[in-house]
Amino acid sequence: MDEKLQAFQLWFLQHGGSFGEHVELHYEPSRGFHLRLSQNSTLNPTSCIVSCPHSLTLSCYNTHSFANEFGHDPAGDSDPISSWNLLRFFLVEQYQLKGQSFWHPYICTLPDPFTKFPFNTPLYYDDEDSIFLRGTSLEYSTRKIEQAWRDEHAEGLRRLRQTNLDRYPWDIYKWAATVIASRSFPSNALESSNRLKSTNAAAGSSVLLPGLDLLNHSPTAKVTWHWGEETCSITTDKEIGSGELFNNYAPKSNEELIMGYGFSLFKNASDHCNLALGAMAVARIRDTLHQRPTSPPIEHAPEHDEQPIARVIDNTNAGHFATGVGCVRLTHNYDQQEMRPNHTFSPGFLEQASIAFSNVREYRQGFAHSDTNLLAGPLTRNKLHTTCAIVMILQKQYAELAAKNSDLPTWPSNQRQFHAARYRRGQLYILKSLTNSILDSLRRLAGLDASWPRDKRLIRLEHILKAGPKEFLIDFRAVLHVGFGTRNPEKIRQGMLLDSVFTLWLYGLWLWKMFVPTLEVQLSDRPTLPIRTAIWIDFIRKTYGDESDIGQRWTGIPAGEEGQSLTESCTYIIKAAAAKNPKSVYSGIEPSTDRLLWCLRVIREETFMCPNLEGKIGDENDEIMLFFE
Numbered sequence: 056m057d058e059k060l061q062a063f064q065l066w067f068l069q070h071g072g073s074f075g076e077h078v079e080l081h082y083e084p085s086r087g088f089h090l091r092l093s094q095n096s097t098l099n100p101t102s103c104i105v106s107c108p109h110s111l112t113l114s115c116y117n118t119h120s121f122a123n124e125f126g127h128d129p130a131g132d133s134d135p136i137s138s139w140n141l142l143r144f145f146l147v148e149q150y151q152l153k154g155q156s157f158w159h160p161y162i163c164t165l166p167d168p169f170t171k172f173p174f175n176t177p178l179y180y181d182d183e184d185s186i187f188l189r190g191t192s193l194e195y196s197t198r199k200i201e202q203a204w205r206d207e208h209a210e211g212l213r214r215l216r217q218t219n220l221d222r223y224p225w226d227i228y229k230w231a232a233t234v235i236a237s238r239s240f241p242s243n244a245l246e247s248s249n250r251l252k253s254t255n256a257a258a259g260s261s262v263l264l265p266g267l268d269l270l271n272h273s274p275t276a277k278v279t280w281h282w283g284e285e286t287c288s289i290t291t292d293k294e295i296g297s298g299e300l301f302n303n304y305a306p307k308s309n310e311e312l313i314m315g316y317g318f319s320l321f322k323n324a325s326d327h328c329n330l331a332l333g334a335m336a337v338a339r340i341r342d343t344l345h346q347r348p349t350s351p352p353i354e355h356a357p358e359h360d361e362q363p364i365a366r367v368i369d370n371t372n373a374g375h376f377a378t379g380v381g382c383v384r385l386t387h388n389y390d391q392q393e394m395r396p397n398h399t400f401s402p403g404f405l406e407q408a409s410i411a412f413s414n415v416r417e418y419r420q421g422f423a424h425s426d427t428n429l430l431a432g433p434l435t436r437n438k439l440h441t442t443c444a445i446v447m448i449l450q451k452q453y454a455e456l457a458a459k460n461s462d463l464p465t466w467p468s469n470q471r472q473f474h475a476a477r478y479r480r481g482q483l484y485i486l487k488s489l490t491n492s493i494l495d496s497l498r499r500l501a502g503l504d505a506s507w508p509r510d511k512r513l514i515r516l517e518h519i520l521k522a523g524p525k526e527f528l529i530d531f532r533a534v535l536h537v538g539f540g541t542r543n544p545e546k547i548r549q550g551m552l553l554d555s556v557f558t559l560w561l562y563g564l565w566l567w568k569m570f571v572p573t574l575e576v577q578l579s580d581r582p583t584l585p586i587r588t589a590i591w592i593d594f595i596r597k598t599y600g601d602e603s604d605i606g607q608r609w610t611g612i613p614a615g616e617e618g619q620s621l622t623e624s625c626t627y628i629i630k631a632a633a634a635k636n637p638k639s640v641y642s643g644i645e646p647s648t649d650r651l652l653w654c655l656r657v658i659r660e661e662t663f664m665c666p667n668l669e670g671k672i673g674d675e676n677d678e679i680m681l682f683f684e
Contacts, residue, residue: 057082059163063265066160071108071286072266078104078300080269085470088164090269090300098295104278106288107266113158114242114262118145125214136214138260139235140207144215146231146263147223161265165238168230175317175471176233178204187467187475190459191482192329193310200314204232235261237316238268240287270302272312274320278303308382309478319474319481327384328485330404330448336411343410343418381407385485398429398489405429405441412440414660416598430496434510436682439500440663443680446493447666453486498668501680511587514681515668516544516553519560524567524582530632530639531563537635538628545676548667553679554655557662559625561654566640568592591683595657622651 060080074080077096082088090105092098115138125136125144136144149156156162166173173179177188177197188194208228212220239261264287277292278301289302304316306325313319320326332340381404386397410418417437429442456479467473495504502509520532520542535542538559539552547556568584583589626646633642661684667676 059160060088062160063088063164067107067111067266070111072111073103073106074266075103075105081299086271086299087166088269089271092295092297092300094297096297098291098300100293101290104270104289104291104300105266106286107264108286111158111161111265112262112287113142113146113149113161113265115142115260118142121145121148124216125211126216136211137207140211142260143207143228143231143235144211144223146234147227150227150231151222158265164269165234166230168227172471173230174233174237175313175474176237177314177475178229178233180471180475183464184469184471184475186462186464187472187479189462190456191310191479193314193475193478196310196314204229235263239263240267267302270300272304272307272316272318273301274303274306274323274325276301276303308384309474309481313474313478317471317474319477321477323481325384326481326485327382327401328452328482328489329380329382330445330452331380332408332411332448336408340407340410344407380404383485383489385488398492400429408441408445409437412444412663413437414440416660429493434500434512434682436661436663436684439513439680439682442493442497443663443665446490446497447664447677449486449490449493450666453483453490456483456486494666494668497665501668503668512683514683516547516556516678519557520544523585523588526582527563527567527584527640530636530641531560533636533639534559534563534628534632534641537632538625548678549675551675554658555621555625555628557658557679557681558621558651558655559628561658562625562629562651563640564588564592565650565654566643569643587683594684595661599653599657599660618652618655622648622655625651625655 060082064080074090075098077093077098079091079093080088081091098104118138118141121144122136122141125141146162149158150162150168153159177185177193178201180188180197185194188197205225208223208225211228212223215223240263242260242262267287267289270289279290279292281288281290291300307315308325308327309319309323310327310329312323381401383398383400386399414436429445430438432438463476464472467476498504499507500510500513501515521528523531532542535547535556538555539547539550541547541550547553564584568589584592626648629641629646633639636642658681662679662681665678665680667673667678
């Protein structure tokens with residue numbers, strides 16, 4: 056047996072630790088120290104694998120006297136040093152004590168901080184390794200966590216009363232922080248401890264459990280944790296044969312596994328991809344949640360550290376704080392090739408995204424999106440807007456990530472690169488699969504899939520150019536020809552003319568229906584509008600009023616100089632078309648700039664951007680859609 060392993064086993068057993076029958080300590084360079092079941096042995100259900108007494112644990116309970124080494128922050132912070140930071144400095148101190156530390160035999164089983172790569176986590180990647188993380192959220196998380204650790208290291212040094220600050224260098228502090236992040240357990244593991252019942256010392260921190268942390272992770276391991284008054288132990292829930300013994304760290308994505316432990320899993324069913332909304336969207340979410348304190352917070356899957364630096368939301372401010380960050384996970388079986396894999400978003404993300412993409416009407420009326428699947432439940436304008444916006448985020452992330460693939464080596468040259476490359480491929484797979492799946496659903500709704508009926512409430516540019524009374528379409532197309540010289544949908548999109556075209560369309564519909572006070576009464580010499588269109592026109596008239604009071608009822612809808620310029624252009628187009636065809640619906644009355652501005656504002660509120668549904672890439676091919684609410 057390895058000398059370090061033998062010393063740890065002696066220390067562990069002498070102080071009340073125990074291993075299950077036939078459970079042995081092993082060491083392999085590729086797997087480190089771990090536990091195995093001896094050859095030709097079996098561990099029955101409910102059998103103990105390993106048990107650690109509370110007296111051997113390392114937590115903030117052990118740092119009480121050491122905390123006296125830290126005073127107030129000279130920079131002005133009068134709060135005590137955080138429990139997690141104190142535990143890191145305490146572990147550095149124990150490492151520096153060498154054989155004088157009670158935990159020296161345990162510390163010797165941990166990776167050596169002075170080897171080139173003591174851990175395979177991203178904070179220990181060299182430049183060649185880091186290439187595989189370019190463009191991923193893990194690259195950002197790594198920089199964020201390293202900066203946070205450096206700031207906390209500097210804070211601790213400022214607070215230290217002793218003058219020998221060289222005793223706590225950054226390299227060993229980073230090692231200690233990584234040990235705690237990768238091997239610690241929640242502090243509630245000690246809540247039932249007799250030693251802690253009269254104190255809250257363990258609150259908000261983590262605990263190292265020698266012996267128990269020798270079990271590596273397997274998502275198929277079936278084990279039960281037992282937190283007793285004197286010991287912490289793990290038992291197996293099923294019969295186990297000879298070989299390595301495992302713990303189950305709970306479902307984790309490959310990003311979490313690499314950040315926390317330095318490895319990934321093949322065909323990880325818990326893998327996910329992080330998403331983020333823009334700063335303006337986040338500001339709107341925060342304002343709305345401040346007014347609605349009962350809104351649920353986002354639960355973000357990754358928590359890379361024992362401290363809350365990687366959390367998406369601080370639950371103490373639930374309902375008043377949001378970052379617009381979440382994650383999405385595919386829920387299909389990797390062993391089955393599904394054409395349209397299902398997906399699940401982290402709870403609360405879609406509600407916050409729905410707030411970010413709400414129009415003035417929805418924002419004022421209030422709504423909630425509690426689903427974790429984008430198109431689940433009844434369709435609404437807001438749900439479709441949120442869906443399209445998220446698809447465009449997915450497309451952007453995929454394009455940015457794929458563009459950096461050209462810098463990658465042909466093959467990974469070490470384990471760090473291997474796991475980073477697997478993670479990267481998984482991110483691209485999730486982004487691509489989910490984008491295609493959602494676009495397929497949108498194509499079916501828009502009638503581009505011949506095997507599915509079109510949802511006639513969803514209106515694209517092609518629909519307004521073809522649907523409606525023949526007489527109206529002739530007049531509308533004539534206006535487009537006079538104004539833009541084309542009625543071709545592709546040229547209209549590429550010419551960035553969508554706002555103008557939809558505004559002219561809505562203005563024509565209003566003129567067509569302006570003399571009809573109710574749906575039951577129609578002019579006998581004029582074909583009626585399709586019933587859905589007529590109902591929608593009535594809906595927006597009731598919702599947005601008319602041009603005479605739009606400034607009073609909907610002051611939150613911006614128009615600006617650009618809007619004024621666009622409506623003036625539309626006025627010119629209408630007059631030119633009316634001059635060519637005096638019998639056109641557009642020549643019925645003198646064009647009203649206020650009415651056109653009203654139409655523009657309604658269009659900008661009720662429409663939403665959508666990626667091109669015919670497979671054309673590029674912002675110039677994006678389109679706007681309308682949903683008849």
